[in-house]
Amino acid sequence: MSQWSKLAPAMSMVSSTVAVSLALSSPLQAASFTIDNITGTWFNLQGTSVFNGVGTDQVRWGDPATLSGQSGLNFQTTSSLGLISSGSNFVLGELTHLNFPVWGGTAASGVDLLLSMAIDGVDYDFNYTFTIDETPNVAGLCPDFQISTTPCDDKIDFTSPFSTTTFVKNGFQYTLELLGFSRTIDGFAPVSSFITEEYQASSAFLVARVTKDPNSIPEPNSLLGMLLLALASAGIKRRGFH
Incomplete structure (x- = not known):
């Protein structure tokens, strides 16, 4: 033979x-990924010398004008997502803006968020910049974006583009897409900013998705x-x- x-x-x-x-x-076959060790840390607070919480997931600023305390931002992460399937939306954390009156000259103007996570044991970092528009709480002097009847609303803008990162699993290329903030956990109610009434809070979920490159071999x-x-x-x- x-x-x-x-x-x-x-x-x-x-x-x-x-x-x-x-x-x-194949591109139609969903793959699974372990996403954990998710953290959000505030840094590079700008515009004020009156602040606390930099280096943590809760940052505060301003000299309080009432007993309600300082204004601030929280980012509460989903510490471990376990197995995530490609093509499905999932929540990395919830952003909350707390709006309380602070004295003029002590408000912040911007802050950055360092978002970190591990995908199948490999660490990835993302940086985001937020613009803070603290307004004078005087009737008749409120900004054009005012939506409540309480003088005056404050605004948080998400000024950084939402990043992506690529990685390889089982020889195929995948992309982690940060889709942005959404009022709902499915990611289908996107928001690009918060307009928050005094003594109130606004929240949104940071939604992401892993997709396979359809041309990947x-x-x-x-x-x-x-x-x-x-x-x-x-x-x-x-x-x-x-």
């Missing part, structure tokens, strides 16, 4: 194995691994060749 005759069944099995592997990893190393696995399964031994 020729070497080819001996190898033909095994190579046929290799081809079938690779084909099945590729089919199972396995890396050569991944294909080689499939071939070697198939060859081993077929029982092909080097000593069997003559």
Whole structure:
């Protein structure tokens, strides 16, 4: 029997194995990822020397004009999401703006958020900038964005574009998309800013999604691994060749 005759069944099995592997990893097939160690940390607070909470997930600013305390921002993360399927929206955390009167000259004008997480054990960081518009609480001097009847609403703008990052799993390329803030956890009620009445709070969820590159193909190393696995399964031994 020729070497080819001996190898033909095994190579046929290799081809079938690779084909099945590729089919199972096709763009239509959802993959799962472990996302955990999610943290949000405020830093680079600007415009005031009266503040606290920098380096934590709750930052406060201003000299309080009432017993209600300072204004501020909270970012409460979902500490561990467990397994997430590609193509599905999920929540990384909730942003809350607390609006209380502070004395003029002590309000903040901007702050940054460092968002960190691990995807399948690999750490990723994202930075975001928020603009803070603290207004004078005087009737008749409220800004154009005023929506309540209480003088005067304050505004938080999400001024940074929402980032993406790419990574490879099982030889295929995936993208983590931060879709932005939404009033609902499904991500279908997006907001680009908060306009918050005095003595009130506004909240929104930071929504993300992992998607597979539809044009992605396995890396050569991944294909080689499939071939070697198939060859081993077929029982092909080097000593069997003559």
